[in-house]
Amino acid sequence: MKQALVRHVRREQRGAWFALLVFAAVRFANAPVVRYGQGDHNGDLPPAMWYWPVALLLAYGAITWFYVRRSARVGLGIRVGPYLVLGIALVVFITGYVVWEARHPGFLGDLRGPSPFAPFFDTVLSPAGTIGLALLLLARIERSWALLAIACGYLGAMLSTTDLSDRSPWGFPGILLEGGVLLLGGVGLALLPRLKGRQAA
Numbered sequence: 001m002k003q004a005l006v007r008h009v010r011r012e013q014r015g016a017w018f019a020l021l022v023f024a025a026v027r028f029a030n031a032p033v034v035r036y037g038q039g040d041h042n043g044d045l046p047p048a049m050w051y052w053p054v055a056l057l058l059a060y061g062a063i064t065w066f067y068v069r070r071s072a073r074v075g076l077g078i079r080v081g082p083y084l085v086l087g088i089a090l091v092v093f094i095t096g097y098v099v100w101e102a103r104h105p106g107f108l109g110d111l112r113g114p115s116p117f118a119p120f121f122d123t124v125l126s127p128a129g130t131i132g133l134a135l136l137l138l139a140r141i142e143r144s145w146a147l148l149a150i151a152c153g154y155l156g157a158m159l160s161t162t163d164l165s166d167r168s169p170w171g172f173p174g175i176l177l178e179g180g181v182l183l184l185g186g187v188g189l190a191l192l193p194r195l196k197g198r199q200a201a
Helices: 002-013 016-036 047-074 081-103 118-124 127-142 145-160 174-200
Strands: none
Touching: 016 047, 016 127, 016 145, 016 174, 047 081, 047 127, 081 127, 118 127, 118 145, 127 145, 145 174
């Protein structure tokens, strides 16, 4: 009885499907920014570099609103605070890193040089990589093995497209693959409770 109640509470607290759909939208919306926001803008940072901090902060705001509203609706506390704090910290850190690297091209050149760790380093220390890191924390908070698998799949998709030489000006196929993992994962997690309910019936 107690274990069934614990499972019910955890199920009611989960809402990672919404976070996945929001991040999928952020990832897909990056395509026109990649296409038209690159290049030198009279010495200033290109718009592409400012897309991520703005988009991610809006995403975390939307996700926090969703969890707070869900918590009020179901009457259960949801630990969204640590997730929000980590998300904002990652946005600030990665934005600072990207801006500094743009101003100092040789920064951390040894770590970014040809080595087995270079693709992982470039993936983690990237705005898109912070999505995967934040999802790992959310999987821990929600104790969701499914979300953990999706987060690892997203990071794996990023690593698999790091060395592609035939990228289009829109950032394809990387954006399609990575955004697709988030989108399908979000839809899958949203439908999962209904499927379990049908099986139980």
